[in-house]
Structures are given as structure tokens and as C-alpha cells.
Amino acid sequence: MKRIMVIGCSGSGKSTFALELGRITGIEVTHLDRLNWRAGWKEVSRNEFDRQLDEVLKKDSWIIDGNYSRTMEKRLEKAQVVFRFRLSTAACLYGYFSRLIKGKLGKKRIDMAEGCSERFDLDFVRFIAGFENDNAERTEKLLEKYPHVKVIRFNSRRQAEKFLKRQKVIRCEKICGGCKVSGL
16 A cells, blocks of 8 residues: 545544554655645645646655545546545534634644634535535545545544554554554
């Protein structure tokens, strides 16, 4: 597993998952939000976004976090694995509001560009609320179009956490034959 996509609704935990998977595997994580936004929530041009994404896709290995449906097919053409987060709308809204509270407490998001502080956005809340209805069918059809890509679906954060824990154990066993000391 060297070329990985992490997709799903905002607030589902996909960026946190991508970062931890990157830490475990040593594969560099690219957050599409970091490619798309500059300080003050200024969006880059479509050409600039595509140029940056193309540079990432040229690499031998990558973890790409984010949906950006306009470029999903381009990423699927090269991906080996897709982690698809399909949490309930309530869970995603909870994730978003938790992020808002953490942002107010000064916690910065590594998946966003500098100068893009967390803020309440009613349109974004509506986007989250309608995400599965608006995107699920189209995304599933697109995934079916690429049978060579393994799709792993998570319906809860707990499932994602269990997966990551197993990856830590597997990596530990490969590196040192098992790490009983670490508690894994």
C-alpha cells in the first residue's frame, strides 16, 4: 500500500486518520485543503491546484486526504487503496463542532494552510448535513469504475482507530519481531 486516498465527509476524522497512517507507514500525507487554501481563506486558482496535485501524484508513494470530487478520478487512476469514511451526519457535525471548540482553544489544524483559522460557517454546516445525500451514490459509482483499487470503509471512528492499532502492531512485528514493551 503506497498510494492511498482518504475520503469522506468533513468532520468524519479522515485528516486525523491520514496523519496517523502517515506516521505509521512513513508515507507523506498531502491534505487537499492545504493545496486549495491560502491565508485568509483565499482559494488558489484551479490551474495552481491541479499543478500542485499533479506533483504529488508523480511520487511513488502518497497519502492524499480530501474529497475534491473534480479531481477524484485523476487520483483513483493511480491509487491502490481508498479509505472511505461513511459516518453518520450527526457524527460528522459533532466532529466539526469539536474542531471549532479546539480552534477557539488555540489548537491549530495541520491539514489547513497557515492563516485559515477555524470559524463557524452555516453554509459549511449545510454542506456536512447534505454530504451523504449529495455525494454517496456518485462516489460509489466512481469507486466501482476502478476495480483495481481496494476500498476500505469505516462507519465509525472506532473502526478507523482499530485499523490503525492493527497497523501499528503489524509494523512493530515487521521491524523488531513484536514490541511487548510498548503495550501493543
